[in-house]
Amino acid sequence: MTGPHVRCIGEPVSFLALEAYALDELPPEAAEPVRAHLAACDACRAALREIEDDQRPLPAFVPRAAPSTAKASSGRLRLLRFGAPAVAAMALAAGVLLMMRSGGDHGDHRTKGREVSLRVEGEDPSYEAGTLAVGVALKVVVACPPDLHASWDVVVFDEDGASFPLSPARITCENQAALPGAMRLRGASDKRVCVVWDESAVPSTRAGYRREVDLPPERSRCITVRAVPR
Amino acid sequence: MDAYTRYGRALLRKAERVLRNRDDALDVVQSLFQDLYETKRDDVDLPYLYRAVTNRCLSLLRDERNRARLLAENDTSLVPQARGSVERIDDLDLLGKLVRALDDETSEILVLHYFDDLPQEEIASVVGLSRKTVGKRLETIRETVCSLQGAPS
């Protein structure tokens, strides 16, 4: 960009619109206001130039072999379009939200979900299952059916709300599948430790999980861990 | 994958702006296309992919914050290393930096608005707040940007 203190003349053109403009993918009615703004705004023009000048190579994408039983989602992908009339845009938003909440259209996840269980294990051997030794490193271990191919996330609820101690990860399901990473819990209160899994390509945003009731019941399991002094 | 060739750079730039780290950005984009590959999705366009990158980036940033919150103060063994990436300073770039400084909800609103071009009604339904509240948060973001503009960073 041009320098530290070039301000946009108003509301900056979104990065999405700039990228689409650079790719010549904006429909005429959306491109016109962008073109007009760019003509008048040094800051946004500089941002566009930065996009056009980005010569860094795109690393090759080599897909890893997919699990052989992975199923393609039967849910139709809904696409957001530029310049949709407000009503259509709202309808689309509702559709996208639904898609994200439901995590695709997997008719059998209820059956699979019944077979899922979880426990937490201490890396410290003195740790007693089902209790929470404050400060001890804990692993989350799930038992799940082998045909369940999902991204797994851990949510811990206590009086402070929800926390997400581990990075979401795809695991191979079996009787004792440990989620990558460890966590330490703080405070003396009992905690609800939950796993939530998602078979869709784009796991839903965590923002909706504020309390345990927000978790999708057919795609989550929770247990209570009790606080014990170390 | 055609979509990767066509949109990969745009998605990398976006992830890098939000995460301020090229390696993390590469991870986010590659894992997104890996998942698309596994689920055999190819009917994706730029707005969809851009949005999917948002979800993944914000979720990464939340991990970092929550990890830090869950850990004992004196235990830094699991805290992510400080980022050492070189940062350019400019006004639109400020938005990317702000993502890290704001709380989860406000940073999500920022990205959905300034990066993903979502109308306020849609942002409201995605984050589960009223349209009015979203408008107020955007006002706060705007004020923050203005107060940071001109300040040495």
Ligand SMILES: [Zn+2]
């Ligand atoms: Zn501008």
